[in-house]
Amino acid sequence: MDNLIAVTGATGAIGGAVARILAADGIALRLPVRDLSRAPALPGATAAECSYADRSAAETALEGIHTLFMVSAGESKDRVEQHLTFVDAAREAGVQHIVYTSFFGAAADATFTLGRDHWATEEYIRRSGIAYTFLRNNLYLDVLQHFADDDGTIRGPAGNGRLAAVSREDVVQVSTAILRDAAVHAGNTYELTGPTALTLAEAAAIISKETGREVTYRNETVDEAYASRQHFGAPDWQLDAWVSTYTAIAEGGLARTTTTVQDLTGRPAQDLAQVLRDDR
Incomplete structure (x- = not known):
């Protein structure tokens, strides 16, 4: 099959939904x-066992693949x-096109520390x-409610900054639209956001x-x-990522x-x- 597509993350939210739609x-x-x-x-789907870190198994899993949907x-x-x-x-397996889920504002000096990881991957x-x-997705609207602790408080140094978070469903729909005709999108970087930029106080009111x-x-x-956040016992790099989410x-x-969502799917982005x- 000349245009065989590999979808990673098929056991997760984004990759799984993309795989189901394409299948x-x-x-x-x-x-x-x-x-x-x-x-x-x-x-019409076959599974192959590999991890990102196991190069040999990954080469075998990707043999014959034209387009790779690479969920970070x-x-x-x-x-x-x-x-x-x-x-x-x-590259060794002969993959011709990678569609990679990156992050909004990915840069070598991104304030959000994990945005630097995405930039390094993009550059490679x-x-x-x-x-x-590249799909540079903003933070996910779906997880904002889970920012709140057991007392119902979202806490962090975000001030009155605004966040144009995007729904996972919109990311899935954009991804499938691209994968159906990936060649048309070669060389493009798409920034995916929701329709509105909210402060975290405004988001909290909507969640309530x-x-x-x-x-x-x-x-x-x-x-x-x-x-x-110290009580979680997380390593320093994880604490940096958590806190820099808010400083970004x-x-x-x-x-x-x-x-971008409307441009590529023909429907408005979800708020x-x-x-x-939808989550009820």
Whole structure:
């Protein structure tokens, strides 16, 4: 099959939804997964066991693949190394096009520390000689309600900064639209956002209204943010990522809205209230 597509992350929210839609469209897929027992059973799809860090297994899993939908690996200290190993495997396997889920504002000096990981991955893919399309997704609307602690407080040093978060469903719909005709999108970088940029106080009010759970936002200093998270026992790189999520909002780096979702899917991007209603 000349245009065989590989979808990673098929056991997760984004990759799994993309795989289901493409399979329902009759598109042949390969699903590289870490655990074959968890691979979804989809028509026209075959699973292959590999991790991003296992170059040999990844090369085998990607043999014969034309287009690779590469969902970024789970957050970890060595995520960039995992990504680079997987890109090397894709090149050796003969993959022609990588569609990679990156982050809004990815840059070498991004305030959000994990945005630097995405930039490093993008740069490596650019230099690989493989055609690419980057989806720079803003934070997910779906997870905003989970920013609140057990007391219903979202706390962090975001000030009055605004966030143009995007729904996972919109990311899925854009991804499938691109994968159906990936060549048209080669070399493009798409920034995906929701329709509105909200402060965290505004987001908390919407969450309260739509879920019936009282949620509020408490602004913290950076020092307070680190201190209030120490009890989790997370490593320094993880604490930096958590806190810098809020400082990136505070500086306005996640506030810009785009029309990418509507441009590529033909429908308006979902807002926070819609996402919460769909989640009921």
